[in-house]
Amino acid sequence: MLSHKTKYALKALLFLAEKDTGYIARTMEIADGASIPKKFLEQILLDLKRAHFVGSKQGKFGGYYLIKSKNDITLADIHRLFDGAIALLPCASLNFYEPCSDCVSETECALRHGLVAIREETLKAMQGITIASLIKK
Amino acid sequence: MLSHKTKYALKALLFLAEKDTGYIARTMEIADGASIPKKFLEQILLDLKRAHFVGSKQGKFGGYYLIKSKNDITLADIHRLFDGAIALLPCASLNFYEPCSDCVSETECALRHGLVAIREETLKAMQGITIASLIKK
DNA sequence: ATTAATTCTATAAAAATAGTAGAATTTAAA
């Protein structure tokens, strides 16, 4: 399941993607438009900025705007940024790999092989969902 | 990500599935064999019993055994039992559907359509992973 | 200067997760 943070991030990105290029949206505007608690959204937008999905303009008349193409922002990207691994266990993850503490032999682990297969399929599907593709429907 | 509970359940089922039919495994035996905290495993086995994946024999020389074919126990089943919905949001779930509290119009929600597509793909993949298929590799 | 915005750090409340404790019950066998 997605955390609220990931859901809110996606909603905020969808909001920004529907504005004209050059338009700068205040946090308050996004919060109202996408039904997100404003103070929570502040943190999320900062994270999206640090990860270079959005840019910001400070001071009066400042706000946020997309800097990455809506075709290049995928569900997988946002999931990884806020919720971490796509895989069902860290030992089956590409970007968040960690061995299991209770694992005797990873190469012989019956579970891991199946979870790697799942991760490959889920990742492909999640990389196919972009902010642009979500808007189109 | 899978909770420890789901991971332990899968490991316990794999342990049971590799025993001969008729064999009854004590909780302690499964805990040791699959590196699972014994008291935690007790709860998990009870849940698996209530969901009719395993049977139990009480009293001395009692224990647990599979009652469902290892070909008919899928990753999707165990995920749903312990971790709930396969879908990324409740509004995109088949078995755990709930509307979003912050949703204005579900049919117009850009996010939901994408998440339903992801759920369909993930579910198909997870239904393809069975206890039997995990053992084979 | 004033206003209105982002930015930053810290804190807090609530929920979920992971695990433990201990008594009650059941069954087999001595």
Next chain:
DNA sequence: TTTAAATTCTACTATTTTTATAGAATTAAT
């Protein structure tokens, strides 16, 4: 009939994660 060894059941607890909120500092336009 007693004992031993197992499941079953209820409750509790500690930790971590999630979901925010508070408030001061900084930035920039007017």
